[in-house]
Amino acid sequence: MTITILIVEDEPILQEMISLNLKRAGLIALCADNVEQAKRIIINVLPDLVIIGGILSSMEGIEFARRLKIEERTKSIPILMLTAQDQGSEIIADLVVDVEDYIIKPFSPHELIARIKAVLRRRLPEMADEIIQWGGLKLDPTTHRVHVYTKDEQLEPAEITLGPTEFRLLHFLMINRERVHTRAQLQDRLWGDHVFIEERTIDVYIRRLRTTLKAVGKENLVQTVRGIGYRFSVE
Amino acid sequence: MTITILIVEDEPILQEMISLNLKRAGLIALCADNVEQAKRIIINVLPDLVIIGGILSSMEGIEFARRLKIEERTKSIPILMLTAQDQGSEIIADLVVDVEDYIIKPFSPHELIARIKAVLRRRLPEMADEIIQWGGLKLDPTTHRVHVYTKDEQLEPAEITLGPTEFRLLHFLMINRERVHTRAQLQDRLWGDHVFIEERTIDVYIRRLRTTLKAVGKENLVQTVRGIGYRFSVE
DNA sequence: ATAAAATTTTACAAATTCGTGACAATAGCA
DNA sequence: TGCTATTGTCACGAATTTGTAAAATTTTAT
Numbered sequence: 437m438t439i440t441i442l443i444v445e446d447e448p449i450l451q452e453m454i455s456l457n458l459k460r461a462g463l464i465a466l467c468a469d470n471v472e473q474a475k476r477i478i479i480n481v482l483p484d485l486v487i488i489g490g491i492l493s494s495m496e497g498i499e500f501a502r503r504l505k506i507e508e509r510t511k512s513i514p515i516l517m518l519t520a521q522d523q524g525s526e527i528i529a530d531l532v533v534d535v536e537d538y539i540i541k542p543f544s545p546h547e548l549i550a551r552i553k554a555v556l557r558r559r560l561p562e563m564a565d566e567i568i569q570w571g572g573l574k575l576d577p578t579t580h581r582v583h584v585y586t587k588d589e590q591l592e593p594a595e596i597t598l599g600p601t602e603f604r605l606l607h608f609l610m611i612n613r614e615r616v617h618t619r620a621q622l623q624d625r626l627w628g629d630h631v632f633i634e635e636r637t638i639d640v641y642i643r644r645l646r647t648t649l650k651a652v653g654k655e656n657l658v659q660t661v662r663g664i665g666y667r668f669s670v671e
Numbered sequence: 672m673t674i675t676i677l678i679v680e681d682e683p684i685l686q687e688m689i690s691l692n693l694k695r696a697g698l699i700a701l702c703a704d705n706v707e708q709a710k711r712i713i714i715n716v717l718p719d720l721v722i723i724g725g726i727l728s729s730m731e732g733i734e735f736a737r738r739l740k741i742e743e744r745t746k747s748i749p750i751l752m753l754t755a756q757d758q759g760s761e762i763i764a765d766l767v768v769d770v771e772d773y774i775i776k777p778f779s780p781h782e783l784i785a786r787i788k789a790v791l792r793r794r795l796p797e798m799a800d801e802i803i804q805w806g807g808l809k810l811d812p813t814t815h816r817v818h819v820y821t822k823d824e825q826l827e828p829a830e831i832t833l834g835p836t837e838f839r840l841l842h843f844l845m846i847n848r849e850r851v852h853t854r855a856q857l858q859d860r861l862w863g864d865h866v867f868i869e870e871r872t873i874d875v876y877i878r879r880l881r882t883t884l885k886a887v888g889k890e891n892l893v894q895t896v897r898g899i900g901y902r903f904s905v906e
Numbered sequence: 907a908t909a910a911a912a913t914t915t916t917a918c919a920a921a922t923t924c925g926t927g928a929c930a931a932t933a934g935c936a
Numbered sequence: 937t938g939c940t941a942t943t944g945t946c947a948c949g950a951a952t953t954t955g956t957a958a959a960a961t962t963t964t965a966t
Contacts, residue, residue, distance in 0.1 A: 599942060616815040624789065632782050636924090637944055643925065661815045662923070662952070663835030669814075834953060871913090872955055878914065897912070897963070 439556065440464045440481060444474045444500070445489030445518070454487065457549055471500045478510060485556060489518045514555045568610050571657050571670035573649075575603075575610055582606065584652045594652050601626070602645045609658065609668035618665040642666055674791065675699045675716060679709045679735070680724030680753070689722065692780040698787070706735045713745060720791060724753045749790045753778070803845045806892050806905035808884075810838075810845055817841065819887045829887050836861070837880045844893065844903035853900040877901055 441458055445451040446469050455465040466483065468474035474486075486504065488497045497517065504510045567576045574583040574593065580603060583593040598606060604626055609617070617625075619635040627633055646658050659667045676693055680686040681704050690700040701716060703709035709721075721739065723732045732752065739745045752773040774786055802811045809818040809828070815838065818828040833841060839861050844852070852860075854870045862868050881893050894902045 601943075614814045616813065620785075620788065632785065633943095634781075634945060635785075636946085639924065640926090640944075646925095660924070664815055667814065836954075869956060871957085874913065875915090875955075881914095895913070 439485070440466060440483045441485045441487060441552070442466045442468065442474060442477060442481075442483040443487045443489065444468045444471065444497070445487070446470060447489065450489060450518075454489075454548065458552070463552070471496050474500065478504075482509070483513060485514050485516060485552065487516045487518065487552075516552065516555055568607070570610055570613055570668075572654060573606075573610070573657070575607055577607060584654060586653060596648055596652055598645070598648060601641055602648070605641055606645055606668075609666070613668045613670070616661045616664050616667045621665070638666075674720070675701060675718045676720045676722060676787070677701045677703065677709060677712060677716075677718040678722045678724065679703045679706065679732070680722070681705060682724065685724060685753075688780065689724075689783065692784055693787075696784050696787075706731050709735065713739075717744070718748060720749050720751060720787060722751045722753065722787075751787060751790055803842070805845055805848055806903075807889060808841075808845070808892070810842055812842060819889060821888060831883055831887055833880070833883060836876055837883070840876055840880055841903075844901070848903045848905070851896045851899050851902045856900070873901075 441463055443451060443454050443458075443465055445454065445467070448469075451467050451469070455467055458465040466477055466481065468477055477483075486501075488501060501515050501517070504513060504515065567574060567578075569575070572585045572587075574585070576582075582596050582598060582603070584596055585593050605622070608622070608625055619638045622638050623633060623635065642658060642660075646655075649655070649657060657668060657670065659669050661667055676698050678686060678689050678693075678700055680689065680702070683704075686702050686704070690702055693700040701712055701718065703712055712718075721736075723736060736750050736752070739748060739750065754773050774783065802809060802813075804810075807820045807822075809820070810816075811818075817831050817833060817838070819831055820828045840857070843857070843860055854873045857873050858868055858870070877893060877895075881890075884890070884892060892903060892905065894904050896902055
């Protein structure tokens with residue numbers, strides 16, 4: 437799966453820096469020096485994320501973002517803005533209601549990549565049909581199977597069976613491993629906004645998942661963060 | 672941060688029920704019996720969310736929602752509609768394109784609050800979730816973990832566990848490190864201004880934080896500024 | 907040096923949160 | 937059709953967290 441990112445940035449050095457770092461992270465970068473160019477690109481390619489850079493100061497950036505959010509074809513594309521330090525953050529927050537996230541300059545490449553990944557994860561969390569393997573568990577979304585690798589070198593990995601909900605829960609937790617999720621977040625992601633369930637129901641599914649994992653000797657993979665939520669972690 | 676919610680609902684009992692539950696959840700509720708009254712309120716106060724109730728049946732509600740979405744000043748306010756069961760949900764979905772979300776009556780108070788929070792959560796920008804590293808402490812808001820780097824070059828940084836409040840306290844102090852915070856400021860930022868706390872309580876949490884830090888050899892990171900408040904400092 | 911003020915500890919009860927087992931309702935399937 | 941798996945809820949108890957009051961200690965001012 438390839439992810440395409442459109443960068444709208446008039447400063448050549450910054451543009452280069454961003455594009456380089458994106459490539460290094462395995463993402464495809466398209467660059468535009470101005471809004472007109474960006475519009476032309478979007479006609480042909482629908483990016484997974486748009487980064488709007490320094491042109492913000494001219495208000496052109498905000499206008500462009502708004503335009504993207506209005507059009508049906510583009511309105512679900514997340515937008516990340518790079519804003520200058522000196523503009524009051526309240527003003528920015530007011531202006532950029534259509535924007536998914538923003539970074540205040542100057543920022544480190546590392547920070548940029550982290551933020552991009554965060555935005556993408558929020559948008560396309562379970563798009564990956566890829567096999568995910570972590571903490572001795574191998575989960576295959578296509579075959580809907582989970583295998584367990586035990587420590588004692590049995591060549592035969594045991595297979596465990598999970599109910600549909602438990603499977604989705606484990607999948608989500610494994611994709612976003614190490615990250616704590618509140619019950620509300622899990623509810624949003626696994627049940628959707630329009631299905632109403634008690635928050636405690638999530639505890640129950642966590643328990644069911646834990647029980648089956650414990651049966652094959654995998655304890656402590658699904659952890660409780662008291663007062664916050666749950667987390668999948670390999671220590 | 673206070674969140675204000677405008678309720679437009681002509682049924683007094685329902686209005687009362689909603690407003691009561693909002694207050695209990697720490698949200699400020701403004702009530703209007705009809706659309707005219709609601710308009711007058713909006714001139715003075717810009718709410719963070721509008722709940723439109725039973726008046727929907729008269730089409731007045733939809734018209735009102737549309738009006739809100741057109742005006743520049745109000746168009747970014749999310750709208751939550753309470754709709755009656757008997758109206759076909761497809762019809763409603765068609766009509767209320769301007770609405771962020773809707774609940775079908777009858778609903779439980781709990782469900783209402785959950786939905787409100789979901790709508791607000793979607794709108795509010797993600798909290799600053801960058802890793803903060805200072806004074807030998809590394810705090811990661813996404814994984815909700817704190818690691819300690821000891822001087823004696825152990826490659827394994829120790830992990831410490833903090834209660835939710837201690838964690839938030841440390842996070843806040845680290846973000847605003849070197850700056851002194853009065854107890855009142857800490858109270859505002861960590862508990863919000865609608866929760867009443869004894870000022871001494873903050874001393875207690877400072878102490879709890881200090882105790883766990885001291886246990887891993889990190890003394891003097893949280894400092895007292897006598898007569899003013901507290902500060903996180905790396906000397 | 908002594909009283910007053912501010913902060914640190916200690917101890918404790920109330921409130922909250924979490925794990926668990928049991929249960930009815932529902933959906934899926936043979 | 938009946939059987940089985942799944943789904944979501946609830947209530948209870950255990951563990952943890954929360955906020956407070958009050959005693960003990962430290963610092964400051966007189």
